[in-house]
Amino acid sequence: MEFRVNGMDCPSCAATIEKGLQKTKGIQSVRVNYGTGKMAVGADDRSVYDLIPSQVRKLGFEAEPMENNKNMQTYKIEGMDCGSCAMTIEKHLSKNPSVQAVKVNFSTGKMQIDHSTNQKEIIKEVQRAGFDASLDSVRNRETSADNKKKGASTTTISGIFLALGFIGSFTGVTSGLITALYAAAIVIGGYKPARSAFYAIKSGSLDMNVLMASAAIGAALIGEWFEGATVVWLFALGNTLQNRSIERTRDSIRSLMNITPSEATVKKGYQLIRKPVEEVEINDIIVIKPGEKLPLDGEILSGASSINQAPITGESLPVDKQEGDTVYAGTVNESGSLEVKVTKLVEDTTIAKIIHLVEEAQEKKAPTQAFVDRFASVYTPIVFILALLVMVAPPLLGFGTWGEWLYKGLALLVVACPCALVISTPVAIVSAIGNAAKNGVLIKGGTFLEKAGAIQAIAFDKTGTLTEGKPKVAEVISLQNNREELISITRTIEEHSTHPIAQAITTYAEERSIPAMEGEAFKAIAGKGAQATINGVEYFAGNPKLFHEMEVPFHELEERMASLQDNGNTLVVVGTQAEVLGLIAVADTIRDITVQSIQKLKQVGMREMVMLTGDNEGTAKKIAGETGVDRYFAELLPEDKVSAVKKLQAEGKRVAMVGDGINDAPALATADLGIAMGGAGTDTAMETADIVLMADNLEKLPHTIRLSRKALDIIKQNIWFSLITKLAALVLIFPGILTLWMAVLSDTGAALIVILNSMRLLKKK
Known part of the structure; x- marks a missing residue:
C-alpha cells in the first residue's frame, strides 16, 4: 500500500522512517522515496496498514494512505489570515466523529477532508469555527465573492457606529448613548472574531482571534469603550484587507485552472458533439478549430497548425505542430483546424499535473517558514503569560492602579499576536511559485525556492540541454x-x-x-x-x-x-x-537560446557555469567556447557526472544541475538543486526534479534564479520588518505611549505591509 509522507526535509528522514517502521510487527518491507514524498509498505495483513499513520507520527512525520485520497473532498476556505486559523479548523473538525481525516492549508486556502456526513454539515462546522467554506469548484466562485461582500458590510456597519460615537462625544450627546454606540460597534464588528476565538480556545489553539477578543472585552470591562470599539473595527478592517490581498496571491494559481475549456467538440462518425471534458474518454477524437483552446492532451491525427504553448511552457513564440505531434490542454490553436486523439483524461493532463504539483509545493514549508512557525509558537504563549503578569503583579505590589496596568496588559495581548511574522514567508513563497508557474517553471516547494536563490554554480548536461540533442x-x-x-x-x-x-x-x-x-x-x-x-x-x-x-x-x-x-x-x-x-x-547543434540564457545568468551574477559531457576534449572545448560556459568536464561516463558535481561542491559552491530528468537522475539528485528541462513531455522529469522548466530550453532559467533571489530578499525584509515593529510596540507599551488602537494598527498594518511587499513577486517580469 502506498502512503504520502509529509514533513521530510532531507533523505535521512526517509531512512529514519524506514528503520522505525521495519521494527513494527507485521511489516515485511518499507521503501520511502524522499524525492516524491511517497512510501510503499508491504505487510502480512491489511489491518497493519491502519497502524502506520500513528507509527509514522511517533517518528515526527505525517503519513496518509494514498488510496484514501480518492475519498477526499476539497473545500475552499474563506477568512483565514494566518497559519493558526488553519490549525483551529483542523482541531475543531477532527473532534467530529463523522470526519476521518482533515488537512487545512493556509497558503492555498484549501481544506481536504475525508468524511461520512454531507456537504452542508461540513460547511456548517467550518462556519462554527468562524470561517466560510464552499466546495472547490467553478460554480461556487460567485458564493465566495458574496461572502467577501458580507465581511466588508459588517466592518462598514461597525465603523459607522464607531464614527457616530466619536462624533457624539464632541456634540454633547449623553454618555449612555455614546457607550451604547461603541458597544454596538464592538458587537457587530467583533461577533465573528469572538465566535472564532471560542472555537480556538475549545480546540486548544491560541490564535489572533483569542488575543483580539480578550483585548476588546478587557477594554469594555475597564470602561475604555472607545478603545474597545476601535480595536474591533481596526482588526475587522485589517482582516478584510488581508483576506483580499491573500486571495490575490492564491488566484495566481487558480487562474491556471481557468485556462482549459470546460467542454470539448467530440467527433462521432460524421457528427460533432459538444461534451463536458469530464465525459471525454481516452482515444476519443476531438476537433479544435482555429483560435480555440485545447481542452485535453492528445496526439494530432490530421491537420497542421501553430500552437501557442505559453500557458504550459512559458515560450513566447508559437510552435509548429503536425500529424503525430503531442499537444497539451490549455494551449491555443492559432491557425489550422485539428483532429486530435485524446491520450489523457481531464484529471491526468499536463496542466492538471502542474496545478497539483504547484499546490503541493505551496504546502511544503521552507526552512525559514518552519523556523518562523517554531518561533511564533514559543513567542505567543510567553507574551500571553507576560501580559497576564503585567495586569496582576504591579498593582498587587503597589505600583500604580489596576486600571492602568490592565490597560497595558491588554495592549501587550495585542502585541502577542505574531501575525505579520507568521505570514511573512508563506505569502512570499506562494507569490513566487505562482509567478514561476505562469511562466512555465515548476518550483516544487519553498525549500527549493530558497536553494535556487543561494545557488553559486550551475552544471549543465551538454546533449539536449546546451545543444539540440538531435545530432x-x-x-x-x-x-x-x-x-x-x-x-x-x-x-x-x-x-x-x-x-x-x-x-x-x-x-x-x-x-x-x-x-x-x-x-x-x-x-x-x-x-x-x-x-x-x-x-x-x-x-x-x-x-x-x-x-x-x-x-x-x-x-x-x-x-x-x-x-x-x-x-x-x-x-x-x-x-x-x-x-x-x-x-x-x-x-550536434547548439540551441540559439542557450547562448542568450548563459549570458543572462552571468548578468544575474552566477559565479560559474560548467558543462558536463561524455564527448572528447576537442568537442567539449569547442562547444564550451561557443556557448560561453566558464569550465567543462569532458569524456565523462554517466557515473562520472556525479563525481563532477561533488568536485564543484567540494570547492565550496552550492551547485544546481540542469539535465533532462531521466538520464541525469543521479547527478540531479547529488546536486544541491536538481533542475529538469522539457517537463511538458516527460512525467519522470516532473516527478524527480526540484525545479522543472516545462519548455525544452533554458529560456526561463535566468528568470527563475532572479525570482528566487528576489523572494529571499523579500522574505528577509518581511521578517526584519515584523520583528522590529513588534519590538518597537513592546518598548512603547510600558511608558504608556502605545494605546490599544495603536497596538492593533501596528499588528494589522504590519501584516498588510508584509503581504503587499510579498505580492510584488507576482508582478516580477
Whole structure:
C-alpha cells in the first residue's frame, strides 16, 4: 500500500522512517522515496496498514494512505489570515466523529477532508469555527465573492457606529448613548472574531482571534469603550484587507485552472458533439478549430497548425505542430483546424499535473517558514503569560492602579499576536511559485525556492540541454572504400540503441535507403558503445577509447580524427577486434537560446557555469567556447557526472544541475538543486526534479534564479520588518505611549505591509 509522507526535509528522514517502521510487527518491507514524498509498505495483513499513520507520527512525520485520497473532498476556505486559523479548523473538525481525516492549508486556502456526513454539515462546522467554506469548484466562485461582500458590510456597519460615537462625544450627546454606540460597534464588528476565538480556545489553539477578543472585552470591562470599539473595527478592517490581498496571491494559481475549456467538440462518425471534458474518454477524437483552446492532451491525427504553448511552457513564440505531434490542454490553436486523439483524461493532463504539483509545493514549508512557525509558537504563549503578569503583579505590589496596568496588559495581548511574522514567508513563497508557474517553471516547494536563490554554480548536461540533442551525421570515412557497407554494419549495431548519436546514424542510413544486416548477440557497452555479431563476426561501434582498450591500431586515421574532434565532432569508430573499418563523425547543434540564457545568468551574477559531457576534449572545448560556459568536464561516463558535481561542491559552491530528468537522475539528485528541462513531455522529469522548466530550453532559467533571489530578499525584509515593529510596540507599551488602537494598527498594518511587499513577486517580469 502506498502512503504520502509529509514533513521530510532531507533523505535521512526517509531512512529514519524506514528503520522505525521495519521494527513494527507485521511489516515485511518499507521503501520511502524522499524525492516524491511517497512510501510503499508491504505487510502480512491489511489491518497493519491502519497502524502506520500513528507509527509514522511517533517518528515526527505525517503519513496518509494514498488510496484514501480518492475519498477526499476539497473545500475552499474563506477568512483565514494566518497559519493558526488553519490549525483551529483542523482541531475543531477532527473532534467530529463523522470526519476521518482533515488537512487545512493556509497558503492555498484549501481544506481536504475525508468524511461520512454531507456537504452542508461540513460547511456548517467550518462556519462554527468562524470561517466560510464552499466546495472547490467553478460554480461556487460567485458564493465566495458574496461572502467577501458580507465581511466588508459588517466592518462598514461597525465603523459607522464607531464614527457616530466619536462624533457624539464632541456634540454633547449623553454618555449612555455614546457607550451604547461603541458597544454596538464592538458587537457587530467583533461577533465573528469572538465566535472564532471560542472555537480556538475549545480546540486548544491560541490564535489572533483569542488575543483580539480578550483585548476588546478587557477594554469594555475597564470602561475604555472607545478603545474597545476601535480595536474591533481596526482588526475587522485589517482582516478584510488581508483576506483580499491573500486571495490575490492564491488566484495566481487558480487562474491556471481557468485556462482549459470546460467542454470539448467530440467527433462521432460524421457528427460533432459538444461534451463536458469530464465525459471525454481516452482515444476519443476531438476537433479544435482555429483560435480555440485545447481542452485535453492528445496526439494530432490530421491537420497542421501553430500552437501557442505559453500557458504550459512559458515560450513566447508559437510552435509548429503536425500529424503525430503531442499537444497539451490549455494551449491555443492559432491557425489550422485539428483532429486530435485524446491520450489523457481531464484529471491526468499536463496542466492538471502542474496545478497539483504547484499546490503541493505551496504546502511544503521552507526552512525559514518552519523556523518562523517554531518561533511564533514559543513567542505567543510567553507574551500571553507576560501580559497576564503585567495586569496582576504591579498593582498587587503597589505600583500604580489596576486600571492602568490592565490597560497595558491588554495592549501587550495585542502585541502577542505574531501575525505579520507568521505570514511573512508563506505569502512570499506562494507569490513566487505562482509567478514561476505562469511562466512555465515548476518550483516544487519553498525549500527549493530558497536553494535556487543561494545557488553559486550551475552544471549543465551538454546533449539536449546546451545543444539540440538531435545530432546529425557530418562525415563518413571508410578505409575499405565501401561506404555503404560501413553504414549498413553501423546501422545494424545502432538500431537497438536509443542514444541520440545511434539514432542520428540510423536516420542517416534510412534517408539513403541503406538497409541493416542480419545481426545477433546485440550488447551495449556502458559509456563506450555497442556491439553485434554479423555473419559470425563480432563488430563494434563506439568511441575511440573502446578501440584503444582493445588495442586495435588506428594507423593513418589519427590525424584526421584529431582534426574532426577539434571541429566539435563526436566520433563513432566502426570495426572488429582486429581492425578499424572506418569512422562516422556526428555533430550536434547548439540551441540559439542557450547562448542568450548563459549570458543572462552571468548578468544575474552566477559565479560559474560548467558543462558536463561524455564527448572528447576537442568537442567539449569547442562547444564550451561557443556557448560561453566558464569550465567543462569532458569524456565523462554517466557515473562520472556525479563525481563532477561533488568536485564543484567540494570547492565550496552550492551547485544546481540542469539535465533532462531521466538520464541525469543521479547527478540531479547529488546536486544541491536538481533542475529538469522539457517537463511538458516527460512525467519522470516532473516527478524527480526540484525545479522543472516545462519548455525544452533554458529560456526561463535566468528568470527563475532572479525570482528566487528576489523572494529571499523579500522574505528577509518581511521578517526584519515584523520583528522590529513588534519590538518597537513592546518598548512603547510600558511608558504608556502605545494605546490599544495603536497596538492593533501596528499588528494589522504590519501584516498588510508584509503581504503587499510579498505580492510584488507576482508582478516580477
